[in-house]
Amino acid sequence: xxxxxxxxxxxxxxxxxxxxxxxxxxxxxxxxxxxxxxxxxxxxxxxxxxxxxxxxxxxxxxxxxxxxxxxxxxxxxxxxxxxxxxxxxxxxxxxxxxxxxxxxxxxxxxxx
Amino acid sequence: xxxxxxxxxxxxxxxxxxxxxxxxxxxxxxxxxxxxxxxxxxxxxxxxxxxxxxxxxxxxxxxxxxxxxxxxxxxxxxxxxxxxxxxxxxxxxxxxxxxxxxxxxxxxxxxxxx
Numbered sequence: 470x471x472x473x474x475x476x477x478x479x480x481x482x483x484x485x486x487x488x489x490x491x492x493x494x495x496x497x498x499x500x501x502x503x504x505x506x507x508x509x510x511x512x513x514x515x516x517x518x519x520x521x522x523x524x525x526x527x528x529x530x531x532x533x534x535x536x537x538x539x540x541x542x543x544x545x546x547x548x549x550x551x552x553x554x555x556x557x558x559x560x561x562x563x564x565x566x567x568x569x570x571x572x573x574x575x576x577x578x579x580x581x
Numbered sequence: 582x583x584x585x586x587x588x589x590x591x592x593x594x595x596x597x598x599x600x601x602x603x604x605x606x607x608x609x610x611x612x613x614x615x616x617x618x619x620x621x622x623x624x625x626x627x628x629x630x631x632x633x634x635x636x637x638x639x640x641x642x643x644x645x646x647x648x649x650x651x652x653x654x655x656x657x658x659x660x661x662x663x664x665x666x667x668x669x670x671x672x673x674x675x676x677x678x679x680x681x682x683x684x685x686x687x688x689x690x691x692x693x694x695x
Contacts (some may be wrong), residue, residue: 481617503683505684510670510690511687511688512585512672512687513624513656513672513674513684515683515684515685515687520684522657549590554623556623567629567636567637568614568626568629568640569614569626569684570626571616571624571625572623573621573622574623
C-alpha cells in the first residue's frame with residue numbers, strides 16, 4: 470500500500486470549511502483514496518473515497534489532483550462534532566482488496 | 582447483526598496469561614481485519630482474512646500472536662504469554678458487501694496487561 474502524509478493537526482472555526490490535505494505520491498493506478506475519521510475512542514468511521522474524479526456525499530467532498538499524488542478532504546461547514554482524527558488511506562477499491570495502512574492522521578479541532 | 586461486535590470490551594490480565602479476543606463481523610462480509618491501536622496513534626494492521634483463509638499476517642508482531650476464522654465468520658485473535666507491551670486497543674473491521682468496499686470497525690477490546 471502507498472504511504473500517505475498528513476499534517477499532525479489543524480484548527481478550524483465552527484461554520485467554516487475545513488480543508489484537510491493528504492499527500493500520496495506513490496499511489497498506484499488502481500488504488501483508491503479513502504478517508505476515515507475517529508472520534509474519541511470509537512472505531513474509525515468511513516467518510517468518502519475516490520479514484521481520480523472529485524467526489525461528494527452528505528458528509529464531505531474529496532478533491533483529488535490530476536496526477537493523483539495528493540488530495541483534500543473538505544468539510545464544507547464544520548461543526549464542533551467534527552472534531553476528530555482524520556485518516557487518509559490508499560487502498561484497492563475492489564472486494565478483498567486487503568489491509569488499510571493508517572498513519573497518525575490529522576487531528577482536526579473545530580473551535581466555536 | 583447491525584454492526585461489527587467485539588468481546589470482551591475490556592480485558593485485564595496478568596503478564597504471562599493467554600487471552601482470546603473475539604470479533605463478530607457484519608453478516609455476509611467477506612473480509613475481516615485485525616488492527617492494534619496505541620494511544621495517540623493510528624490503527625496498526627495485524628492480519629486479515631478473506632472468508633476462512635488468512636491472507637496476510639505480516640503485521641503480527643511475533644509468534645505469540647495468532648488469529649483464526651474457521652468458518653469464515655467469527656474470528657478470534659489469541660495472544661499467548663502476554664506481556665505489558667501488548668496492552669493496547671485491539672480493533673476488528675469487516676468489509677466486502679458494502680457499496681464502496683469500506684471497512685466497518687467494531688468498538689474494540691481494550692487489553693491491559695499488568
